[in-house]
Amino acid sequence: MNWYEKLNQYFPIEEMKSQEHMELLLQEKKSVYKKDESDEHVMMYVEMEDFTFIDYLFVAKSARGKGLGKKLLEQLKNKQKPIILEVEPIDYEDTDTEKRQKFYKREGFTHAKSIGYRRRSLATGEVNEMEILYWSPSHESEESIYEKMCHTYEVIHTYKDKMLYGESYEDVNEAIIFTKEDKKEPTP
Secondary structure, eight states, X not given: OOHHHHHHHHSOGGGOOOHHHHHHHHHHTTTTEEEEEOSSEEEEEEEOSSOEEEEEEEXXXXXXXXXXXXXXXXXXXXXXXXXXXXXXXOBTTBHHXXXXXXXXXXXXXEEOTTEEEEEEOTTTOOEXXXXXXXEOTTOOOHHHXXXXXXXXXXXXXXXXXXXHHSSOOOOHHHHEEEOOOOOOOOOO
């Protein structure tokens, strides 16, 4: 099974880029869009100067629980820059969603509470809500993570979307929302 088939069988259709989209990114954005694969894993990621975005991370069932996911994340953490990823909200009818969130939490990832991410799938037309998780060696602010996520959306997620899918994804300001927390003064 090739790398795309592995991803396509594991990730919901709403989350998947087309194979053509990913191959185009690997070819035309090869300075930033990377693929790391073996028989047991596929990791697609964006390597920017000041952060890394994990687009897809798949570990084969036969390799789960053996430290491969941790090892892949450690390789990225060793670069000492923030790592950002999207993950499905926990669905208690799908135990994998809870396992994924627990795994990333164990690996030191933080849930970006002030970032909302909703994108309409061009494959299904359904609105897909995702949570943004991040790891930062320098305690990056959520506002900075938001800016990096917006950059990823514009440079990677929507790359040639009209040409590839026949229509465009929504504007970044509609898909990704940043809500500043109000710092309320204590009442006397």
